[in-house]
Amino acid sequence: MGYWLLTPLLLAVAAVALRPALRRAFGAVAGGHDPGDAPAPAALPDPQAVPAPPAPPEAQRLAPVPTPAALPASTALTAAEVFAQLRALELGLSTPPGARTEDERKIAQALGAIGDAAAERRYFPRRPNLLPKLMHAINDESVARRQLVAIIARDPALVDSLLRMANSSFYRLSPQPVESIERAVAVLGSEGLRSVIATALMQPIFNAVAAAEFPKFPQLVWEHALRSAQAAVVHAAVAERIEPFTAELLSLISGMAEIVLFRAVRARCAAASGGGPAAAGLLDTLLKVHAAPLAQRIGSDWQLSEAALAALIEQTSPSAPSSALGRSLHFGRLAGALAVLHANGRIDKGTVRASLPASALPAAHSDTLVTKLLLPFQDPRTAPRTPRR
Numbered sequence: 001m002g003y004w005l006l007t008p009l010l011l012a013v014a015a016v017a018l019r020p021a022l023r024r025a026f027g028a029v030a031g032g033h034d035p036g037d038a039p040a041p042a043a044l045p046d047p048q049a050v051p052a053p054p055a056p057p058e059a060q061r062l063a064p065v066p067t068p069a070a071l072p073a074s075t076a077l078t079a080a081e082v083f084a085q086l087r088a089l090e091l092g093l094s095t096p097p098g099a100r101t102e103d104e105r106k107i108a109q110a111l112g113a114i115g116d117a118a119a120e121r122r123y124f125p126r127r128p129n130l131l132p133k134l135m136h137a138i139n140d141e142s143v144a145r146r147q148l149v150a151i152i153a154r155d156p157a158l159v160d161s162l163l164r165m166a167n168s169s170f171y172r173l174s175p176q177p178v179e180s181i182e183r184a185v186a187v188l189g190s191e192g193l194r195s196v197i198a199t200a201l202m203q204p205i206f207n208a209v210a211a212a213e214f215p216k217f218p219q220l221v222w223e224h225a226l227r228s229a230q231a232a233v234v235h236a237a238v239a240e241r242i243e244p245f246t247a248e249l250l251s252l253i254s255g256m257a258e259i260v261l262f263r264a265v266r267a268r269c270a271a272a273s274g275g276g277p278a279a280a281g282l283l284d285t286l287l288k289v290h291a292a293p294l295a296q297r298i299g300s301d302w303q304l305s306e307a308a309l310a311a312l313i314e315q316t317s318p319s320a321p322s323s324a325l326g327r328s329l330h331f332g333r334l335a336g337a338l339a340v341l342h343a344n345g346r347i348d349k350g351t352v353r354a355s356l357p358a359s360a361l362p363a364a365h366s367d368t369l370v371t372k373l374l375l376p377f378q379d380p381r382t383a384p385r386t387p388r389r
Contacts, residue, residue: 074350079334082355086337087287089344090220091280107286123264125256127302128201130155135194135245149181152197161200161381168380170226171196194245195233199226202252203381209259213275214283217262220340223377225255227339232332234369239331239360240324246308247328250299254315254333257295258287292316331357339373349374 077085084096130151137143137151152158159181165171166178166188173192178184185193206225209218229251236244265272265286272282296312307325314326321327338352347355353370361369 074348074354076354077347077351078355079330079357082334082337082341083288085341085346086220086224087284089341089346090217091214091283092216093277093280096284107282123260123267125202125205125260125298130158131198131201134197145182145185148185152181157204158197158200161203162196164382165196165200165380168382169378170380191245195229195248198245198249198252199229199380202256205256206259207381209263211262211266213279214262218259219379220344221255221258221262223343223379224333224336224340225252226336226380227373227377228255228332228336230332231335231339231369231373232328234365235331235335235359235361236325236328238362238365240328242324242328244328246305247311247325247332249304250295250308250311250325250329251332251336253298253302254292254295254312254329257298258291260298261287261291261294327359331359335369335373339377342374343377 081096088094088096134148134151137148152162162181162184163178166184171188171192172178174187176187178187184196188196206218206222211217229248232247232251233244236242236247262283265283269282272279272286292312292315295315296309299309299312307323311321311323311325311329314321314323315330315333321330334355334357338347338355341347342349342352349370352374356366356370359366
């Protein structure tokens, strides 16, 4: 009987003794400071124990605040809905264009812009000459750092772009500025350097677009490509456990294909170059159907691996990609599209989370990725170029 009476007393003493430590731990997490010996505030009453106040008279009731149209209630969107919303944003439409039957003659004329040999030489991107050599040097541990620096230094434009991007918030990993190629190699490491180099080499293709009638298109496609590459790398490395650079490269090539198709069609098809809903509808149709096959054609022309080409082909199928690389590319492009829509006020944070495709990403990695994707986009092309020492 004595033990039975002593047990509650001991528990009460222990609770009193541990209370300051628990308050410090949870107070530091919740409030960011140690409350120390400050007296504890009075405990809040149980909401369920407090009777609800009487309803105010009808005349004094406040009207409910309407939800802003730009931030709809959180809801899961399908991949088709996400990409349709993104295309509408890129083409300056308030809503995605509905199903429409375009004039077959106009579509044939537009597709001829890509098939014409003369147009190909003007619009079709060639593989950057330094890309294979750089990728081989970065992947080869026997290549000395000075050799890698010497390869990069051959292209002054690449050096300028690399330093700008390495100092941008999108890629920068250190508070110290990246002032030279040597420091970029040292700070970014192999994976980071490959990302910056691949983006810098493809940047001129994205920069070469002028679209007075569709001014948002080039910038939003560029942002989507970078955000897609960011998400594809995480998915490939963590969820699929494959080499992530190819997924990143394919994300950039997919965005490049949209730019190439957009430029060629607008330049050589009058129906798609005048602006307005009709031109936007035609461009939407062409991009939806032909951008992914064009990305596969670019990959083939660049002599990418069979696995990379298969991943690009899988993006044209209505069914889910079957390969690890195809799944990472699809996940990245969908996550990137959600991030762009959120940045432009088309969807809220809850919709971003609810619309991400199911994957093998652990919850912690998924949360970190979403947090990073929802950060404001800062274009690495506009970062100040730190003077080289």
